[in-house]
Amino acid sequence: MRTAEIPDIVIGRLPIYLRELELLAHNGQEVTSSHELGERLGISSAQIRKDLSWFGPFGKQGTGYHVNYLVEQLRKIMQVDREWPVAVVGAGDLGRALARYGGFAHRGFRITCIFDNDVAKIDTYVGNLRVMSTVDLKDEISLRGIQIAMVAVPAGSAQAVTNALVEAGVKAILNYAPITLSVPPDVHVQYIDPATHLQHMTYYLR
């Protein structure tokens, strides 16, 4: 089922499909169609059918998709049918907001540790989590076997933090610092930079 040929852009749409299907399931809807999903997501129904067909025949012509079954299958495909421990680096406004964010719990993730290099923040609490020193980052992350981290430090510190995360065994980094990171080929990075998203849109404003 998992082949190297599946384009990354297809993989990137799966979480969007899953999120919408989970919303339908939450609302008690049992069956949907590529047409309905497409309408709700602003994606063509043909695109949705094509994307899902990489992973198997999930629906029948004329009867649509069983929402709960497709949710379960997509969770397995994306490996979020489990709970991944996640580290947050940076206990500033953003890092603290991420550590307290309630939106990870039902989507496969739990923030289990948070680090900062500011002595004024170390040993303070963010929710239930004690802020640890970045001095202990490598040991703690490799000891806990954490593979996923979110980087919420200033741009000037982000590459050094990333290097430490990679040495500790992290394989997936969600980077909030406004800088492109350099990582080995087996480490995945996704970027969240609100100014970049805003600039993408101002191009179109008249």
Place this chain on the structure above:
Amino acid sequence: MRTAEIPDIVIGRLPIYLRELELLAHNGQEVTSSHELGERLGISSAQIRKDLSWFGPFGKQGTGYHVNYLVEQLRKIMQVDREWPVAVVGAGDLGRALARYGGFAHRGFRITCIFDNDVAKIDTYVGNLRVMSTVDLKDEISLRGIQIAMVAVPAGSAQAVTNALVEAGVKAILNYAPITLSVPPDVHVQYIDPATHLQHMTYYLR
């Protein structure tokens, strides 16, 4: 220069190029090449040349790009050679972090107002900004002529907030709520949902 034919995926890469060029300029570098930019960004140099060629001949074979000139041109193309006022809706952890974030100032944006519907938050301050009631959202935003907003409210309120923003004249929305929004065709939406980004990466983890 601005044509409807330019693919949106090209527009989406321009802010990444600009950000890296600004970093080079900040470091005092005067000239760069598509090869160097490509190395730093993990994008092929051919892709970069092709993307930039939509907008004009910015470099000469063999001499590369003048960093400051290209920065200036990209800012004009994306219309961030000015400062756009931006509204934040939601004064929770995330909304407050966004309102205080220092990374917008030099990239074309300034948060000028923040709204919440919680009476415990209304009239409190986030930095210099007084939290206003969402009751006043439409009037304030249309009065101020604001075209850009960031939505940082729970998923269940995001569509209603979006409708109010659109009625007030907002044309570009950066949505942090984990839900796909429905907007008229002339309104642009970009999405930031960390769980979606994380799920994209867990697909690849072994």
